[in-house]
Amino acid sequence: MHEEHHEVLPQHLHHFATEEQQRETGTFGMWLFLLTEIMFFGGLFFSYLLFRNWYYDAFVAASNQLSIPLGATNTAVLITSGFCMAVGVWAAEVRKQSLLVIMLILTTFFGLVFIGIKYVEYHEKWEKHHIPGAHFDVSEFVHPGDYGLKEKPLAPDMAEKTQVFFFLYFAMTGMHALHMIIGIGLLVWLILRAHRGAFSSGYVAPIENFGLYWHFVDIVWLFLFPLLYLINRHPLK
Amino acid sequence: MSEHHEYHDPANVINPEHAEHHIVTPLQYTYVFGTLLLFTGITVLAANIDLGVFNPIIALGIASFKAVVVILFFMHVKYQSRLIKLTVGAGFFTFLALVTMTLLDYISRAWGLW
């Protein structure tokens, strides 16, 4: 049997035969958890698919209310945080403790920037009465000219369907943000442990496996951005 | 138990593939980072051009490409065992099964809004 680490790490668990087995089962387990996340978000993506096709005009009008600069910036921010996380994993693998801590801190920072920008976007929706529920206001969609928008006006019953778009917008980005916040919480814990040297002597599994989670949340956003923000941005004919 | 060095494992069930623990370098990560930013820009630009039915196809295609790049390199799947690769595939396959089989109903309805 070829084993790369013949040393027994202090974090070795008794029911595993080798370090390699422990690490591989950890990665495999994390991937299975990510599969559950794929199916979890999958239900939301299907609902989106259905209603985008049923109420295309409402979805276009509502989507154009979202800010591309903010959305694209957020996408870049998340990609950067993912890059930092990946470099952090490398730092743990080559046992560079201070680089690992810096990278984890940067990942957290960019994650917080993302949440901050999201808050700005949500706040704007609140002000415009575009949060689904009792206070939802469709007037911007029925009379876009009054608000200085270059959109086609929607018939009232189609305008009501913009609420469905915003419901899915908040449900999908909200669920995504919830996963980010949980990730940030875990990052804080990992930073503390990394600072104390827990991952500087070959035990990289928590960093690696958290990285998988973080990249997955990133991938969800990579799909959310075009689907929610970029439905139909062609200039009006 | 200190017997993990003396395992006689003729059928090699514990780690059948001995996946090498390949370490992806920061340079590779930088290439990936650049690619992801580039394609984000491309997808924003493409949304401003009217390509009819191809707009959503291109948007999803770019998003899928970015996802594949993240999975293969940021998440190391390119260098993992066949089991991990199969697992990732199984996840997306099941998602596609959900979407296609449900769409089968909606698309073939004689009534409704499709």
Added chain:
Amino acid sequence: MSESNTILKLPDQRTAAMPKRHYINNEDGLLSWLLTGDHKRIAMLYLISITIFFFIGGAFAGLIRLELLTPQPDLVSSDTYNKLFTMHGIIMVFLFLVPSVPATIGNFLIPIMVGAKDLAFPKINLLSWYLYVVAGCMMLAALVLGGVDTGWTFTTPLSTHYLNTHVITAALAVFVAGFSSIFTGLNFIVTIHRMRAPGMTWFRLPLFVWSHYAASILMVLGTPVLAITLVLVALERIFGIGVFDPTKGGDPLLFQHLFWFYSHPAVYIMILPGMGVISEVISTFSRKRVFGYTAVAFSSVAIALFGFFVWAHHMFIMGVSNYSALVFSLLTMLVAVPSAIKIFNWSFTLQKGSITFETPMLYAFGFMGLFTIGGLTGVFLGALGMDIQLSETYFIVAHFHFVMVGGMLMAFLAGIHFWWPKMTGRMYPESLSKLAAVTTFIGFNLTFLPQFIVGYLGMPRRYHAYPPEYQVLNVLSTAGATVLGVGYMLPVLYLAWSLKYGAIAGNNPWQATGLEWQIQSPPITSNFIETPIVDYEAYDYEWLARKTEQEVTTVG
């Protein structure tokens, strides 16, 4: 092989004694149980919890049958009746059937059967039990606060817009229970893939492990869709949007597609582990390797795979398109094939075996007959013309009770009795247990056969009033339910009794093959004293005979 009429050449019991150290007396104190990582202790914790919920769910069943004694709605109001069958369904499905075999017997045995010291993630295993307990408490809270009356299927837009009962509490309880199930499945998949002992190849695994592997795939891939569906129901209730409400442009069928995408695989999550138990029991009590091992193993995986593609057969009358209905009907016919393969293989295992009729075997025979009836009626329902007639009638109720109670619950009891000696070190009283098994069988048939008839004649399900001409059949059904209740009470009583007064079991009272029977009963915490090395096939009775020839014949 044996000249007497029992396989039990029990080792000389006069010198039998419980092993000095085992997983139960290894550590003392409540916290050592509540904070344990030992998969065997967690299995016992699960066993106690699911038994409690089984009887709560059973109490609701009793009330339902009591109401249905008379054609008039005289015992409870309509709303209360709706709550009775809803709570019965939710508790039985999510808090009993889904975790029954995997979380108790599976948790206990999977590591031992593959030759490992524990599951891959012991802490996740404990978390899974706590999630189950939280889910149970939330469900009890929903009950105490006034109950839910949506039916266990939470059909929209009734559940989202037209009811003011505690739908959100119940939905969140099921959400949490779902994650308990996901973590169990995740643990099993990783353990089976990566923690097998040296020499334990895939095709040397007991079929019990194969069926749990298949069920675990379903748990991991299917349950999250249920989770997001319930979240959407809760959000819709809170914000009143209309994603599932046709008057607001939504589609109630969207809910049903997402709900049944999980809930159909859920029935395979429930039955596959039971089928695994039956493979073990039939092999042991006919002293013969399972006929067609490879076919049975692959049929488990095939059931899991095909099980993902048939869900809309629960929606044939709900408004899916005709083409879609045709496709799903065809696939439903196909999914019956792997289950039938198993029944045929078990039958051929019995052929020319040395069959004896210990209690687990009685339950297994019950399973084979009743599951066949239940499964065949499922094929009837898969035919579109029949389904239009029989949907939402008692025929459906009888069908799923035949597979779930006549099938799954009997398999669960078979497994509990079969592995009771291993889990506790004690034998249960054989004659009393045989009586309970027969009572259960009689009670079951009396309860549910009339329901096929009354459903075919047109009695709708979920109604507590019915035309008087159906009363006789309903009275028979209620009488059967009473007998069934007695049959289920008995095991609780005598199994508890056996903990103190049962005969000492020894390592291998059934002379069965399998790694779990080579270790002491009850096992030590780390299962094996030294890592087993496996160089023989599954169900190799010759190997067992050679091994026992050299064994000491006293127990202890």
